[in-house]
Amino acid sequence: MRTYKKGMKGLVMCLLGIWLLLGNTMAVSVCAQEATEISRIMTTQQTVDMKTEPDETAETIHSYSAGDSILVTGETQGWYRVRFQDLTGYIPQAGIVEMELDVTALDEQFAIEEEEGKMLVEAVEHQRDEARRSKIWGAVIVVLVLAIFATGIVSTMKGGKERGGKKHIIN
Secondary structure, eight states: OHHHHHHHHHHHHHHHHHHHHHHHHHHHHHHHHTTEEEEEEEEESSOEEEESSSSTTSOEEEEEOTTOEEEEEEEETTEEEEEETTEEEEEESTTEEEOOOOHHHHHHHHHHHHHHHHHHHHHHHHHHHHHHHHHHHHHHHHHHHHHHHHHHHHHHHHHHHHTTTOOOOOO
16 A cells, blocks of 8 residues: 555656646747847727737737827737736737838928027027127116216316305396
């Protein structure tokens, strides 16, 4: 009886070891399928459901409408791995296209924007220079007006002393 139990125990351990070995091998092959990492912005051409796993029967966690932009982070056998907010899921590759960018038109638009920015900076600098000149001229005018008043007061006082304080009566 003891040898029977030892034999069964050994057989169970052997089968368990084989099962673990095969299970890990399958897990490695599934991970190898997902090894392709990409980072692209793509656009949907039709309504697409984001699934929890790359399988049509998996739970839908988000739906995209036609024309939506999608951040694609990987691909595996007919499925794209995508990110939406804090969710990671899978969508079928059918009906998804890479977003086309017109780089030449973007470069031209950036050049126009840069030129407009330079003109704006020049206009602001010109206004600041004008404001500074206005303040300087305002100060000069105030000093001149004060000088004229001071000259008038001084000349009046000198004229009063030279006359000896006599009052002149005008007939």
